[in-house]
Amino acid sequence: MPPKARRRVPRPSPLPALQAPVLAIGLEGSANKLGCGIVRHSPDGSVDILSNVRHTYVTEPGTGFLPADTERHHRNWLVRVVEEAVRRAGVRVEDCACVCYTKGPGMGGPLHSVSLVARTLSLTYALPLIGVNHCVGHIEMGRTITGAQNPIVLYVSGGNTQVIAYSAQRYRIFGETLDIAVGNCLDRFARIIGLSNDPSPGQNIEIEARKGKRLLPLPYATKGMDVSLGGILAATEAYTRDKRFRPLERRHDAPTEDWGAKANGTTWSGDGRHVVSAEEADALPAQVAELALDKDASEITPADLCFSLQEHIFAMLVEITERAMAHVGSKEVLIVGGVGCNARLQEMMGVMASERGGSVFATDERFCIDNGIMIAHAGLLAHRMGIETPLEKSTTTQRFRTDAPHVTWRA
Template sequence: MPSHSRRTNPLINPERPRLALGLEGSANKLGAGVIKHTEDGSSIVLSNVRHTYITPPGEGFQPRDTALHHRKWALEVINDCLLKANVSMHDLDCICYTKGPGMGAPLQTVALVARTLSLLFEKPLVGVNHCIGHIEMGREITGAKNPVVLYVSGGNTQVIAYSRQCYRIFGETLDIAVGNCLDRFARVINLSNDPSPGYNIEQEARRGKRLLPLPYATKGMDISLSGILTSAEALTYDKRYRPDGKQKSPEDEDVITPADLCFSLQETVFAMLVEITERAMAHIGSKEVLIVGGVGCNERLQEMMGIMARERKGEVFATDERFCIDNGIMIAQAGLLAFRMGQTTPLAKSTCTQRFRTDQVDVIWRA
């Protein structure tokens, strides 16, 4: 066994409670959260504050504008977070920030804030992998022990399982992430970005009545989503497509509505995700599925995954939007787990990387 497993495990019997501030800003959500690890090893969420950069309908968010948003709101979000947690910067044991993956400019903005606070208050830094933050927070909230993880967000789509102190990627997208696919289609049909385009696609899909044929592209354990997005977009130019969704004459019985397109896109993409997740479950013999990431809030995805899991006599674990959508508390949780095992990030190495893969992290806090 690795040498660190032979020492007294501070995760089981810490000598005192530990406090961490987590800062997240890899995309359009700026989050700050304070978490407390008690003497018995349990976690207590003291605060979890978030502010989202929302663009007009039909527009995405650009790195430069998103970074400006994070700069504008950083102090207010952090102060609000500390106030709700009823702690000061001096009470913290460490400051955790998102090292990657994500958008370059927003990542750098949050890293700069974290470095500044570290220097001002002489607190150690812990750089955190964004994906690991989602997984560890999901495990903590749901109580899942050793699940197959489906990580679905705006920038990532991966099927993951833990083995030998590493979260190993069994399958992933070969092109765009599922959240990006849904967001881009929302822009095509001019859906609002408030609170998020993915949420509004989910609401629109509930009114859909027709399952339209779209490309189904699973390739082993991987999936491809760019083709299905192109095909769904092409249907908006079909002569049967009516943006208002109204049937104006008997000849329009086969009319295609935005709701039909959203329904068809969701059903097809989610079916692909369920398929590759089931393959991973069969491979490692797991009965648990943990869904994390922003798209993990989607109730239809949870429902479809639940049907599959029940057929395998398994169980699905998922969280609500407080912990599914990018937030600071997940960074605090993963960062504090690493900190309590002696891991910190030197100031000289407190950089960011847009392509920080899940399987590059040494998960030394798991036996």
């Protein structure tokens, strides 16, 4: 007879118990999203979001955001964003236990501007300083909001594409992009076809993709646990030079400000938690079921290209995520990062997870898009474990791997 499978007993959390609520302020500015948030941890284990303010640097259609311009935006707005976050929270900065900031990864100039203000707050109010890994911030916020226990994490954003699992107080990278990140790929194609950058090019790709009528053939490049997206971007761009391509007739003007969360057409529960059920996963769009690879299209529209690009890329991401789930025996998937807001990605992942008897967890755009709350939350977890960033080491780095931090607050 085969031996009985051992039952895994969860270990208790190493986080020390709180005697009273503690607060933290977090500053995020690794790319074009500038955020500040204040979070509270309570003795009963609850996490309360007191404020979550964000201001986005938006450029004209067809253009991206340069590091120097983004840094200038952050310098111009950061003090106002911090003041607004403190005002909305109804607390004082000195009420916080620590000041948390994004140490990396990200764009050098924007990171530096945020760290400068974080150091100033730390010195002014005599508060400990905590440098936070941006990727770990996304994961910890996602775990807290959704309640996912020990999921495989798909981290998809403008600068990162990684499949991650937790083991022995580290977030281990199972697979990642070999060239450009998925968010970068989508953003660059949005610029090619002239989509607006408001509220984000990736979101406008998603909206345009819903109008697509043809699934065009594109390269599919999974390499073991990794993906390559440079080739599919070049191939999709090549269709725009085809004589059958009909470009967009108009472009949208971009606003300059965005203080708060914008709805993305998805219904969310009040706590920002969204779980894809088996019923939702089964409700596939009719266009996917009816379409075949159309090599003889008489006309190719931007919507067709957005639809085809999304379907191919997301299929690759689902494949490598499923492979990681099979390897570790997990039935949970947590999607984090800005691209994690994409309803079609959540839906495709939900189909795969439901076939494996599992669940997909994702958050709404308040938490999946870069924000100060995730930095405050992850930083406060580290602070409760006695971790602090000395002033002389409060630097920033554009390359800060997800598997580098020691995650002492997990068993």
